[in-house]
Amino acid sequence: MSKRHHHGPYPSLALVVIARNEAGCIQRCLMSAKPYVDRLVVLDTGSTDDTVxxxxxxxxxxxxxTWIDDFSAARNAALVLANSDWNLVMDADEWIESGGEHLRSLCTATPYMGEVCISSHTFHEDIKIQANSQIIRLLPRGVRYERRVHEQPVAPLVQKRVPIVFGHDGYTDEKVEKKRGRNTALLLKELVDHPTDPYVLFQFGKDLEQTTLDFTRAADYYARALELTAPNAPYRHNLCMRLLFSLNRAGQLDTAITRAGEWMDEWAESPDFFYQVGILMTDASTKYPDQALSQWLPMAEQAFLRCLEIGDRPNLDDSTLGVGSHFAAERLADVHQRRSHYLANKAHYYLTLAEELKRGAATTPSAAT
Structure with a gap:
């Protein structure tokens, strides 16, 4: 039996990482945690580069x-290898951005599962996008993972947020391309084994959306997941936002608008929700131009103004930073440009009509006797 590791009178704390071919980022990950933990434990799953x-x-x-197409199996083997009282679980493309100094005091005698904030950085059309997620990563001894992919720690313990922030840049185009296909195959196996698990359905929808751009099928899986998802599920906010986005991209604008109407109360304090509503209203102004000025553009304006009222919500799970500030302001500018465009076209229409009516009056015989 392996020896238990201790750090003086305190519970032992290990950083636990599984990795394969992560030579480009493993050092950043490990060195960010090294000042705060007793040991760095890496389980390599078959690297062919300099990761080890x-x-x-x-x-x-x-x-x-030996990799067996099962992330939980690898995570659990790494936890066994660490054999520590507490484990800080990280991916190689993550690093401690802030809060590491709190780690020691967070390892208490009373076991719980700690949710850290993972701040994901990516770029879309050269625009930096950041979204925060709350994910369980601080685990006491004995907790184990389940699921082949998008694995989750499972234990009858209370979950609570801890003041730790991880940076994450694993969603760059290059890194997503490396994962393309791998997760799909594992998710398909999970769907066979757990066809009514809402989290698996949600993740399969995300995979369809991001890797195949099949928004119709993605929306179908999101809708199925939503029917089965508990009201307090931490991923519900992200699920609802992705469903609205995918419905719209799949050409189901009216369905998306109906769904959004059902969630006005539930997401009354979500800038992401009103941002999506604003986009739906803006798109409706294009689809139904006769009501653009009277209905759709004013509703879009109100939605984006509500975003600014709420402001950014970095503690709301998977909220995109900027939708409560500069992104909303940019959308408002677009709404007003569209309104000016419609007004200019309307003015042009009536000026033209006036000229036609004048010409008609000049050439039409008088009705007077």
């Missing part, structure tokens, strides 16, 4: 695991 050598140079204990 770099991890060892950082002072990590490196174990080896």
């Amino acid at each position: 050598a770099i991890a060892q140079a950082c002072g990590a204990e490196v174990g080896h695991f």
Whole structure:
């Protein structure tokens, strides 16, 4: 039996990472955590680059695991290897951005599962986009993972947020391309085993949306997931926003508008929700131009103004930073440009009509006797 590791009178704390071919980022990950933990533990799942050598140079204990298409199996093997009282679980493309100094005091005698804030950075058309998610990553001894992919720690313990922020840049185009297909195959296996699990349905919808751009099927899976998702599920906010987006992109604008109407109360304090509503109203002004000025554009304006009223909500799960500030302001500018365009066209229409009526009056015989 492996020896339990202790740090003086305190519970032992290990950083636990599974990795394969992460030579480009493993050092950043390990060195960000090294000042705050007792040990760095890396389980390599078959690297062919310098991942192992770099991890060892950082002072990590490196174990080896034969990959069996199961992230939970690898996570659990890494936790066994760590054999620590508390485990801080990280991915190689993450790093501690803030709060590491709190880690020691968070490892208490009373076990719980700690949710850290993961701040994901990506770019879309050269625009930096940041979204925060709350994910369980601080685990006491004995907690284990379930599911082949998008694995989750499972234990009858209270969950609470802790003041730790991880940076994450794993959603860049290059890194997403590396994952393309791998997760799909594992998710298909999960769907076979758990066809009514709302989280699996949600993740499969995300995979369809992001890797195949099949928004129609993605919306179908999101809708199925939503029917089964508990009202307090932490991913429900993201699920609803993705359903609205996918319905719209799938050409089901009217259905998206109906759905949004059902959620006005539920997401009354979500800038992401009103941002999506504003986009739906703006798109409706194009689809139904006769009502653009009287209905759709004023509703779009109100939605984006509501975004600014709420402001950014970094603590709301998977809220995109900017939808409560500069992105909403940019959309408002677009709404007013569209309104000016419609007004200009309307003015042009009536000026033209006036000229036609004048010409008609000049050439039409008088009705007077």
